Amino acid sequence: MKILVCITNVPDTTARISFTDGDTKLNKAGVQYIIGPYDDYALARGVELKEQSGGMLTVLNVGPADSEPQIRKALAIGADDAIRVDAEPVDSFFVAEQIAHVARQNGYDLILMGRESIDFNSGIVHGLVGELLGIPSFSPVMKLDIEGGKARFAREIDGGKEYLEADLPLILGCQEPIAEWKIPNMRGIMTARTKPLQVVEPVPTEELTVLQKYELPPAKGACRMIPAEEAETLIRLLKTEAKVL
């Protein structure tokens, strides 16, 4: 089985976000980067499936050279090789075209992604790639088993979950508790240094959206404290002042 896991290189969840260049670029100074948390779940399950059934697991990132520490980390966790499409992602469609191009050339049985990236939070790259390749995509997937070319998986739906079965090839957007995050061990870190990381040029795509500017949310006003003995006052304020009841 050939598995592709698509990972993002994103600011750590606790990072403070600010912008530069007239609010058109993320200020990367002092920002700690991580593998997207949902992508990390996809990677963890991908590695487990590969270990069960044999086969190859490739990680893919569309991003500049800054992403390489995260790609190496994925190799240390258990990916066999890696591809980096050397480009600053402009939008989801651009990313999807790059992933689809790599997938067409190499033919994967299973493509695992995160349910969403935590920089753009779109939750759409899996659907876009699915349509570009003409194969089904499902998200968010919280349980996955593969047996005899068939996937059995559970997907979160509004207020519950749904169990499904489908033939490979498939694209799945993953979330917990599909697997436990894996931490690279010493041997993994050593072998990761020599695993192949191929850098490829992006394919040209049409420009469908253009970023105009970034901005930060307005500062939050002070919290109005209500003494516990007067908890009932809260209900009145929610009605008359906040007007949410």
Added chain:
Amino acid sequence: MSVLVFLETDKGIIKKTSQEAIAYGAAVASATGGTVTALALGEGDASELAKAGRFGAAKVLHAADPRLNQENSLAYASALVQAVGATGSTVVILAKSGIGDAVAARAAARLKAAIVSGATELPDTAGGFSVKRSIYTGKAFATVEMKAPVKIIAIRKNAVDVQAEEGSAAVEVFNPVFGDNDFKATVTGSEKAGTQLSLTDADIIVSGGRGMKGPENWQPLIDLAQALGAATGCSKPVSDLDWRPHHEHIGQTGIKVAPNLYIACGISGAIQHLAGVNGSKCIVVINKDPEAPFFKAADYGIVGDVFDVLPRLTKAIKEG
């Protein structure tokens, strides 16, 4: 611009998030000159669907093929693409959700449409067509120009104010054509929390953290939620410990919600939890620790014991 709105229904009734999608579509149509058509898939009662008119839809296309009763992004996207063709729509609006994003994405790839997921405001249509969206899990916004002829927008809750008016949409039968490719997965089972109000649809959410001390202590929180007509949520450790079901888990790695009112009970307010609630209009925090970080993100705060405060709030609501 003619606008098509993708409806999500629950037992044939238009979900609140989809009512917002219609209202959003109606605002776009009225700013740019055009009408709004809504698309309903699967079971649905014509008189319920006609209520789309109250939020600004002129017409509802209803495809009642029973195969559409199950959420299926492939078939739904096919139907949506065909409805875009049939109505000549250039703007498509959906509510942001798992299925909404999946349908939006697949339709966008087919139509070569510009797609934005997570819009928080109406688009600016003076001159071009740009829309503001939430990024970095609520920590920032991006304004994006949508250049392609067809534009698909998945909106976040509270992106627009809904004012229901008198009105009834004409419901027309719609018969999209499907191929084998549209039905490639078999649903083998499902688990759904019966009549519970869904978190993404709820206007009010009462949510509990580890400060609730154990699953057996949830009743005061549930009582408050019931008194308010609210949905219940929880922090990640609470669902990890199986005190509450996984689908109630809110935050960075769980569901992102944006209700009018979010009441956090015994939740510390870790940044990963805040990431799931920072779109809420009003946040109330009840925590016995005055230093809990959640107070910094709150509009109203009570420093106190949840087991004392919650019953008093419930009583105050019941007494009107």
